[in-house]
Amino acid sequence: MPEAPEVQTVLNVLEKELKGHEVVSAEIFHPKLSASMPYEDMERKLMGQHFRKFSRIGKYLILETDDYDWIVHLRMEGKFYVLPEAPDPKDKHIHALFGLDDGRVLAYKDVRKFGRMYLYDKTDDVRSLPLFAKVGKDVLDPMSPRQFLASLPKKKAIKTSLLDQSVIAGIGNIYADEILFASGIHPETKGESLDLEDASRILDNTRKIMEDAIRHKGTTIRSYTSSLGVKGGYQGQLQVHRKEKEPCPVCGTPIEKIKVGQRSTYVCPQCQIKK
DNA sequence: ATACTCCCCTGAGAGC
DNA sequence: TGCTCTCAGGGGAGTA
Numbered sequence: 001m002p003e004a005p006e007v008q009t010v011l012n013v014l015e016k017e018l019k020g021h022e023v024v025s026a027e028i029f030h031p032k033l034s035a036s037m038p039y040e041d042m043e044r045k046l047m048g049q050h051f052r053k054f055s056r057i058g059k060y061l062i063l064e065t066d067d068y069d070w071i072v073h074l075r076m077e078g079k080f081y082v083l084p085e086a087p088d089p090k091d092k093h094i095h096a097l098f099g100l101d102d103g104r105v106l107a108y109k110d111v112r113k114f115g116r117m118y119l120y121d122k123t124d125d126v127r128s129l130p131l132f133a134k135v136g137k138d139v140l141d142p143m144s145p146r147q148f149l150a151s152l153p154k155k156k157a158i159k160t161s162l163l164d165q166s167v168i169a170g171i172g173n174i175y176a177d178e179i180l181f182a183s184g185i186h187p188e189t190k191g192e193s194l195d196l197e198d199a200s201r202i203l204d205n206t207r208k209i210m211e212d213a214i215r216h217k218g219t220t221i222r223s224y225t226s227s228l229g230v231k232g233g234y235q236g237q238l239q240v241h242r243k244e245k246e247p248c249p250v251c252g253t254p255i256e257k258i259k260v261g262q263r264s265t266y267v268c269p270q271c272q273i274k275k
Numbered sequence: 276a277t278a279c280t281c282c283c284c285t286g287a288g289a290g291c
Numbered sequence: 292t293g294c295t296c297t298c299a300g301g302g303g304a305g306t307a
Contacts, residue, residue: 002300002301003300003301006300032283059300059301073301073302074300074301075283075300075301075302076284076299076300076301076302077284077285077299077300077301093285110284111284111285111286112283112284112285112286112299113283113284113285114283114284114301114302115301153276153277154276155276155277155278156276156277156278160277160278163301163302165301165302172300172301173299173300173301174300175300218300219300221300222287222299222300241300261278261279262278262279262280264298264299
C-alpha cells in the first residue's frame, strides 16, 4: 500500500481506531521487520505504550506513543488490520500482532516481507532522524516551482525524479504516471529541458491528484487487497496507469507501455511530448 | 552525476 | 493441469 494517498488513508484509519489505546502485548514473528533494534526489544518497548499522535512523511507512517516514535514503511504490500480478536489459525503472512487494551488486535500482514518498522526514543524533531536524511519535503507540503525546478537533476528523466523520495516524498509509480499525463509531459523528459511553467504545472497537478486520491481513499488495483478493510476508489479515476492499448481519454491515441528507470510507465505518445 | 544490476520476498497471471 | 517466465503501488547497495 505504498504511495502517499494510500499511506494517508491507512494513517487516518489507524488514528481513528488506535488513538488513546494501549498496547498490552506485542509479538513480532519476522525478525527483520524490526529494522532499528532487535525485534525482542521492539516488542518489549511497545508494551504499555499508548498511541498518542499520528502523522506521515512521504510513505512513512509515524505513530507517536508515550515514549517512542514508532515509524512504519509498508513498502510494496505491507498492510494493517484491526481485528476483534487474535486470528486463529494465524495467516502465514501476518508477521506481527499487537494486542490492545480493549481486546482488539492490530495485525501487520506483508506477503513479500519488504515492509519495515523502526522504533526510536521520542523526539521533538523526527525530521532530524537519520531515517529521514534522504527524504525530501512531503508531497503535500508547499513547494515553489522555482525550488522544485532547481531540485531536479538535470540529466535524469522527470519520472525518475518524481519517484526519487529525496526530491519529493510520497509519489510512487502510479501517481507519477498520472501526474505527468495530466501535465502533458513525457516521462523521459530531462530535468534540464523543463522550464518554470512546466514545473508549476507538475506541482499543481501533483497536489490536485494527491488530494483527489486521498478523497477517494487511495487506489486499489491488482492483487493489492485493501488494508484495514478500506477499499480505495481512485482506480476509477486513473487516466493512463495500467491502461496499455486503451484509448487516451483526451485524444484517443492508444496508451503505450514503456520502461523508465526500470519501472513500467504508461504514456500517451500524442499528449505527452518529449521536450 | 547518472544508470544499470542485483537484492530483499512471494504470488498472480500470461504463455506454452 | 502444470510448468516457466515475467511482473508487481518500494528502495537500498554495489558497480560501471
